[in-house]
Amino acid sequence: MEIKQPYLLFLADAADPLAAKTSIGVAQWRPEACVGQVRLPGCKADALVPDMTAREAAAKGAKTMIVGAVNRGGVFSPAWMQAMNDALEAGLDLAAGLHQRLVDIPEIAAKAKKLRRKLFDVRHPTEQFPIATGKRRSGKRLLTVGTDCSIGKMYTTLALEKEMHARGLKASFRATGQTGILVAGGGVSIDAVVSDFVAGCVETMSPDNAPDHWDLIEGQGSLHHASYAGVTLALIHGAQADALVMCHETGRPHMRGLPGYKLPDLREAIDLNVLHARLTNPKAKCIGVSLNTSKMTARAAATAMKRIEDKVGLPCVDPSRTGVGRIVDRMLRIK
Amino acid sequence: MEIKQPYLLFLADAADPLAAKTSIGVAQWRPEACVGQVRLPGCKADALVPDMTAREAAAKGAKTMIVGAVNRGGVFSPAWMQAMNDALEAGLDLAAGLHQRLVDIPEIAAKAKKLRRKLFDVRHPTEQFPIATGKRRSGKRLLTVGTDCSIGKMYTTLALEKEMHARGLKASFRATGQTGILVAGGGVSIDAVVSDFVAGCVETMSPDNAPDHWDLIEGQGSLHHASYAGVTLALIHGAQADALVMCHETGRPHMRGLPGYKLPDLREAIDLNVLHARLTNPKAKCIGVSLNTSKMTARAAATAMKRIEDKVGLPCVDPSRTGVGRIVDRMLRIK
Numbered sequence: 001m002e003i004k005q006p007y008l009l010f011l012a013d014a015a016d017p018l019a020a021k022t023s024i025g026v027a028q029w030r031p032e033a034c035v036g037q038v039r040l041p042g043c044k045a046d047a048l049v050p051d052m053t054a055r056e057a058a059a060k061g062a063k064t065m066i067v068g069a070v071n072r073g074g075v076f077s078p079a080w081m082q083a084m085n086d087a088l089e090a091g092l093d094l095a096a097g098l099h100q101r102l103v104d105i106p107e108i109a110a111k112a113k114k115l116r117r118k119l120f121d122v123r124h125p126t127e128q129f130p131i132a133t134g135k136r137r138s139g140k141r142l143l144t145v146g147t148d149c150s151i152g153k154m155y156t157t158l159a160l161e162k163e164m165h166a167r168g169l170k171a172s173f174r175a176t177g178q179t180g181i182l183v184a185g186g187g188v189s190i191d192a193v194v195s196d197f198v199a200g201c202v203e204t205m206s207p208d209n210a211p212d213h214w215d216l217i218e219g220q221g222s223l224h225h226a227s228y229a230g231v232t233l234a235l236i237h238g239a240q241a242d243a244l245v246m247c248h249e250t251g252r253p254h255m256r257g258l259p260g261y262k263l264p265d266l267r268e269a270i271d272l273n274v275l276h277a278r279l280t281n282p283k284a285k286c287i288g289v290s291l292n293t294s295k296m297t298a299r300a301a302a303t304a305m306k307r308i309e310d311k312v313g314l315p316c317v318d319p320s321r322t323g324v325g326r327i328v329d330r331m332l333r334i335k
Numbered sequence: 336m337e338i339k340q341p342y343l344l345f346l347a348d349a350a351d352p353l354a355a356k357t358s359i360g361v362a363q364w365r366p367e368a369c370v371g372q373v374r375l376p377g378c379k380a381d382a383l384v385p386d387m388t389a390r391e392a393a394a395k396g397a398k399t400m401i402v403g404a405v406n407r408g409g410v411f412s413p414a415w416m417q418a419m420n421d422a423l424e425a426g427l428d429l430a431a432g433l434h435q436r437l438v439d440i441p442e443i444a445a446k447a448k449k450l451r452r453k454l455f456d457v458r459h460p461t462e463q464f465p466i467a468t469g470k471r472r473s474g475k476r477l478l479t480v481g482t483d484c485s486i487g488k489m490y491t492t493l494a495l496e497k498e499m500h501a502r503g504l505k506a507s508f509r510a511t512g513q514t515g516i517l518v519a520g521g522g523v524s525i526d527a528v529v530s531d532f533v534a535g536c537v538e539t540m541s542p543d544n545a546p547d548h549w550d551l552i553e554g555q556g557s558l559h560h561a562s563y564a565g566v567t568l569a570l571i572h573g574a575q576a577d578a579l580v581m582c583h584e585t586g587r588p589h590m591r592g593l594p595g596y597k598l599p600d601l602r603e604a605i606d607l608n609v610l611h612a613r614l615t616n617p618k619a620k621c622i623g624v625s626l627n628t629s630k631m632t633a634r635a636a637a638t639a640m641k642r643i644e645d646k647v648g649l650p651c652v653d654p655s656r657t658g659v660g661r662i663v664d665r666m667l668r669i670k
Contacts, residue, residue: 134561134593195533195566196526223568226469226615230569231530237561258469261614275607279596280561 001127003095003120003185004063005033008054008087009047012069012080013040020045022097022179023068029158029183035060038083045069054083054090064120066182067096074099084108088117095120097178097189122181123189125201132199132238134280139209142331143241144219144290145273147263149228149256152247152319153219154180156290159319160216160245163328170213174206176235180218191220191231198231202238214331217241223272224264225255233276240281242334245327246270249292250304267312287330289316336462338430338455338520339398340368343389343422344382347404347415348375355380357432357514358403364493364518370395373418380404389418389425399455401517402431409434419443423452430455432513432524457516458524460536467534467573469615474544477666478576479554479625480608482598484563484591487582487654488554489515491625494654495551495580498663505548509541511570515553526555526566533566537573549666552576558607559599560590568611575616577669580662581605584627585639602647622665624651 009027014020020043027034027047036052039045047068054065065087071077076084076098084094084102088111096102102119103109112119142160144153157173157180164171173180175187193201206215217239221228248266255261264272270286277284289308293301301321308316315326344362349355355378362369362382371387374380382403389400400422406412411419411433419429419437423446431437437454438444447454477495479488492508492515499506508515510522528536541550552574556563583601590596599607605621612619624643628636636656643651650661 131592132562134596191531192529194527195530195569196563198530198565199562224614226572227467227534228531229572229611229614230533230565230567232565233558233568234530234565237564257466261469272610276564279559279564 001120001122001186003182004093005030005185006035006062007033008052008057008062008065008092009034009037009049010065010067010069010080010083010087011037011039011043011045011047012067012077012083013042014045014069017045020047020069022070022182023047023066025179026066026068026183035062038065040079040083054087054092058090058092062092064093064095067094067098067102068182070098076100076105081107085111088112088115093118093120095122095182097122097182099123122178123192125188125193127188129193129197129201129204131197132203134237136240136281137203137206137208138211139213139215140211140334141206141215141217141239141241142243142245143217143236143239143277144245144247145232145236146219146222146247147224147266147269148222148249148252149225151249152290152292156245156247156319156324157216157218158183159324160328163324164214167328169328170210172213172215174215174217176202176218176220190235191228195230195234198234199238202235206239219247222255223276224269226258226261236273236276237280241277241284242281243331244273244277244284244286245288245290246273246286247290247292248308251295266308270312286314288314288327290324290327291316291318293318293321336455336457336521338517339428340365340520341370341397342368343387343392343397343400343427344369344372344384345400345402345404345415345418345422346372346374346378346380346382347402347412347418348377349380349404352380355382355404357405357517358382358401360514361401361403361518370397373400375414375418389422389427393425393427397427399428399430402429402433402437403517405433411435411440416442420446423447423450428453428455430457430517432457432517434458457513458527460523460527462523464528464532464536464539466532467538469572471575471616472538472541472543473546474548474550475546475669476541476550476552476574476576477578477580478552478571478574478612479580479582480567480571481554481557481582482559482601482604483557483584483587484560486584487625487627491580491582491654491659492551492553493518494659495663498659499549502663504663505545507548507550509550509552511553511555525570526563530565530569533569534573537570541574554582557590558611559604561593561596571608571611572615576612576619577616578666579608579612579619579621580623580625581608581621582625582627583643586630601643605647621649623649623662625659625662626651626653628653628656
């Protein structure tokens with residue numbers, strides 16, 4: 001699956017920035033790949049790129065319109081159809097990460113077929129993947145893991161890519177969730193892969209590479225999350241990571257979506273992730289902690305990071321406050 | 336999914352007993368549900384039930400013909416079509432556990448539709464499952480786990496059911512793989528479920544029950560298997576098991592299908608499975624080891640079981656040599 005860039009971002013009638021977080025994320029991490037945005041009346045979100053029509057975007061070189069807003073229940077709103085039609089008419093492909101599929105909307109599917117446009121439903125993999133072999137691959141790999149879901153794994157992985165590219169290092173972001181896929185223009189929504197093939201899928205998406213090349217694999221879920229830990233473990237085994245980065249946020253009252261389930265101790269979480277990672281890569285180690293301090297003052301954040309460093313003996317960063325340079329420094333020491 | 340019993344077993348042209356192991360397994364564990372078998376010329380397997388035609392089986396009350404043989408590549412052989420047609424004509428449903436689906440054979444699908452027979456492709460779940468909630472359920476649960484794949488988990492679970500029923504105890508075998516499903520007449524092939532929903536699927540298949548009722552959940556894979564550990568972890572979390580039974584075989588040169596991957600230490604395997612099980616059931620414990628000693632002499636088997644008991648401090652049984660009574664004794668102590 002290769003989604004052609006640059007993009008036009010469709011924010012639709014997003015009721016708040018959260019409802020358009022996919023578009024906003026794509027614009028944040030790939031500003032050079034976003035020519036503009038389409039917003040419907042009442043839209044309360046802004047990806048900070050120029051507003052324009054699909055026709056104007058096509059004239060500026062756009063190849064794909066990202067349907068980067070969510071609606072209740074993960075379905076496409078009837079109010080969005082005109083804009084999606086306009087994009088197809090203007091020569092653009094469509095890509096979306098909703099539960100409902102573009103290909104299941106008869107009107108859109110028919111028009112795309114007639115005009116020979118592609119429809120990408122990134123939450124619904126269509127490829128076949130092999131069973132994991134566990135065979136070691138050349139090149140290096142980093143995987144982000146977490147004490148919980150939705151805790152900053154994609155953000156951290158993309159920050160690592162940005163820092164490595166700024167230093168002229170070889171690195172590829174490997175997307176495993178819908179926003180990441182739209183940012184990267186490819187990848188697999190691995191929580192939608194049949195369970196037998198998840199580890200094999202991760203092996204496939206991070207193949208043999210140059211000895212000094214790093215695959216930066218976006219993590220999913222958490223080994224400590226009662227709903228999704230199986231996805232995480234398959235990802236850990238398939239990644240054969242040389243380096244893990246543990247993502248964390250302090251102060252969460254319980255695991256996401258699971259009242260009554262407390263977050264794990266950070267040290268224990270690191271140890272358990274490393275233990276499992278060593279099955280397929282005996283040299284695997286955790287090289288740092290990425291702390292989401294977005295709800296803290298600068299002072300509280302600094303204290304929290306210092307406390308974690310003292311506790312686990314590893315660099316603790318917040319990508320948006322401190323950058324991830326200290327983690328990249330550690331990566332470069334891995335031979 | 337409920338597959339109607341009793342069955343007619345189709346052993347086809349199985350080249351050896353292994354190629355008909357599904358039929359043989361069903362006849363072994365549900366002899367009362369098997370009225371007969373159909374064997375084609377050249378069949379080298381025997382489920383030890385009377386040979387008969389589909390018409391004769393229907394007259395004896397058979398409701399479903401189990402296509403209980405495998406062919407190279409998991410596809411149906413053209414040589415099987417006549418017998419499958421005959422079964423539909425005689426009034427039977429068809430159930431199969433191959434990779435290829437019955438519903439994808441146009442001739443069979445059309446005939447089934449015309450005659451209103453049901454086709455069950457047990458390796459391909461068609462139900463939708465929820466995301467796991469992690470909420471505790473009433474009733475008790477036992478899950479079989481293993482140091483490797485194909486090491487006796489289904490066999491052990493069915494032996495526990497048989498022993499409990501013989502003692503008049505309340506127990507239900509919960510099938511998670513194709514042979515188990517055909518034995519039970521229902522269940523879900525969980526390695527074919529989309530990864531996000533595996534733990535939720537297990538929660539669904541072992542719902543609230545009476546306080547003295549035991550769900551005996553068939554395990555899959557192994558936490559130490561680089562290809563399938565994610566399936567196993569989702570199963571452990573969804574099961575919320577009160578009791579685990581560790582299945583093991585000594586002398587395997589490497590993990591099944593993974594040259595270079597050694598089997599884990601038995602004590603470490605028990606500890607890791609219990610650690611994960613306690614996330615969703617803090618009282619989870621391992622209550623015994625089930626050792627597959629089928630390749631040993633009686634004397635070597637006795638020595639091996641004694642050695643394991645000394646090492647891990649738990650009862651070690653071989654269901655086919657010693658029965659599983661000592662494990663059921665331990666289950667009854669769990670309040």
